[in-house]
Amino acid sequence: MDATGAPVMTVEEIEGFLDREFPEIRTHGRIYEVERVGPLSARMRMQYHPSQLRPGGTISGPAMMALADLALYVAVLGAIGPVGLAVTTNLNINFLRKPEKRALIADCRLLKLGKRLAVGEVDLRSEGEDDLVAHVTATYSIPPR
Structure with a gap:
């Protein structure tokens, strides 16, 4: 994150990073x-x-967890830049309702971004719906620079 709070990586840069590092x-x-x-x-x-x-006939829990984990990782990358070895140290998910058989949307926000840890939450919704299908909290470990 730069001094203004703006992300240090663009959507395109993050997509490129994910394509290279996590094909x-x-x-x-x-x-x-x-x-x-x-x-x-x-x-x-x-x-x-x-x-x-x-x-x-419902989207599996592991699929929802993968989306939430990836969304948190993307928020961390946006804030600190391309750090491939930032890793999940904890993830807790509450399944709230059955998701529809359509795209899932993950809205993530970091609650704390420190030098060694990032803590965030993710709201998962079926596309076009207001009600949450799951709520996730997670922590990422950030390696020393």
């Missing part, structure tokens, strides 16, 4: 999309794909 997230195509990076925040979209379903 495995593109296994089923460009399912994950960074929509916005702001001051201590990010918005991501996960396009619906049948591989995300679990028995009962």
Whole structure:
């Protein structure tokens, strides 16, 4: 984050970084999309794909957790720059309602950004819905520069 609080990486730079460093997230195509990076925040979209379903026809918990984790990572990257070894140290998810079989939107904000830890929360919604399908809190460990 620069002195004005603006992100230090653009959406395009973050997408390029993810393509280079984490090509495995593109296994089923460009399912994950960074929509916005702001001051201590990010918005991501996960396009619906049948591989995300679990028995009962709902998007699986692991798919929702992956989106939330990636959204938090993107917010951290936007704030501190391309740090490949920032890692999740804790993630807690509360499943609130069944998501629809459509894209999920993740709105993330960092609650604390320190030198060694970043703490954030992520709200997950089915595209076009106001009600949350899940709420996530997580902590990232930031390696020393």
